[in-house]
Amino acid sequence: xxxxxxxxxxxxxxxxxxxxxxxxxxxxxxxxxxxxxxxxxxxxxxxxxxxxxxxxxxxxxxxxxxxxxxxxxxxxxxxxxxxxxxxxxxxxxxxxxxxxxxxxxxxxxxxxxxxxxxxxxxxxxxxxxxxxxxxxxxxxxxxxxxxxxxxxxxxxxxxxxxxxxxxxxxxxxxxxxxxxxxxxxxxxxxxxxxxxxxxxxxxxxxxxxxxxxxxxxxxxx
Numbered sequence: 001x002x003x004x005x006x007x008x009x010x011x012x013x014x015x016x017x018x019x020x021x022x023x024x025x026x027x028x029x030x031x032x033x034x035x036x037x038x039x040x041x042x043x044x045x046x047x048x049x050x051x052x053x054x055x056x057x058x059x060x061x062x063x064x065x066x067x068x069x070x071x072x073x074x075x076x077x078x079x080x081x082x083x084x085x086x087x088x089x090x091x092x093x094x095x096x097x098x099x100x101x102x103x104x105x106x107x108x109x110x111x112x113x114x115x116x117x118x119x120x121x122x123x124x125x126x127x128x129x130x131x132x133x134x135x136x137x138x139x140x141x142x143x144x145x146x147x148x149x150x151x152x153x154x155x156x157x158x159x160x161x162x163x164x165x166x167x168x169x170x171x172x173x174x175x176x177x178x179x180x181x182x183x184x185x186x187x188x189x190x191x192x193x194x195x196x197x198x199x200x201x202x203x204x205x206x207x208x209x210x211x212x213x214x215x216x217x218x219x220x221x
Contacts, residue, residue: 013037014135017054018044019081020066025120029066029097036128048081055089061135066097066120079112086113093134097122101148116140158218159202168195169220173212 016039020026023046030044043054048067054060063085067078082094096114098106106117115134118127119142130140141149161169164185171181178196182189200206203214214220 013040014061014131015040015042015057015059016062016064016131017042017051017057017060018064018066019048019051019054020044020046021048021068021078022046022066025066029064032124033064036124038128039131051081051085052088055085055092060089060092062093062095062131064095064097064131065114079108082109082112082114093137095130095134095140098145101145103148106145106149117145118142119144158220161199161202161220165195165199165202166220168192169199169211169215172196172199172208173215 016033018026018029018033018041020029026044026046030041033039034041042057042060045051045054051063054063065078065081065085067081078096082096085092085094093115094113095116095118096109097118097120098109099120101119109117116130116139118130118140122130122142126142130142133140167185168181171184176184178192179189182192185192196208196211199211203211205211205214
């Protein structure tokens with residue numbers, strides 16, 4: 001009996017598109033990824049509007065986004081893009097590539113729907129693993145990013161308050177004015193005012209609302 005041996009079919013490369021807000025970054029990422037036979041870069045852009053065209057491609061499996069997730073005084077371009085991509089194509093894996101580790105923005109990217117977060121400095125073999133994981137519907141966090149999310153920075157120690165300062169802070173949280181606090185504690189309004197200024201200094205705030213928020217977060221009341 002004659003046996004026919006068939007060679008196993010080669011795995012098709014992963015169709016991937018790159019969206020970056022800097023043309024040098026876009027070209028570098030495209031060049032690096034194009035070298036890998038397991039990845040098929042089907043498009044790249046610095047134009048956020050052009051990303052919509054990539055989402056119309058049925059073969060697209062992974063979108064790599066390297067756009068600003070947001071900074072002081074700037075719109076969160078990357079966050080909005082991740083949300084729109086996931087809304088239109090929930091089947092496409094989103095990999096957010098970041099230049100710096102920022103816990104708040106990392107969590108925002110994941111909340112927006114990112115399936116993976118890596119650093120721009122992630123070695124190519126690890127980046128490929130992340131792309132494969134996302135293409136298969138899994139999630140991936142770069143080790144350095146995982147450490148930030150799983151072991152967040154410790155909060156600063158709560159300031160030392162005197163019993164009178166603590167009592168006044170509790171009444172501030174309850175919404176009492178300086179005059180009302182003075183009446184309840186049977187002291188002069190000027191004395192309460194002095195204590196309030198001391199509280200602001202110790203808490204590092206400049207108003208009563210911020211003092212109340214700090215008190216609640218720190219468990220001071």
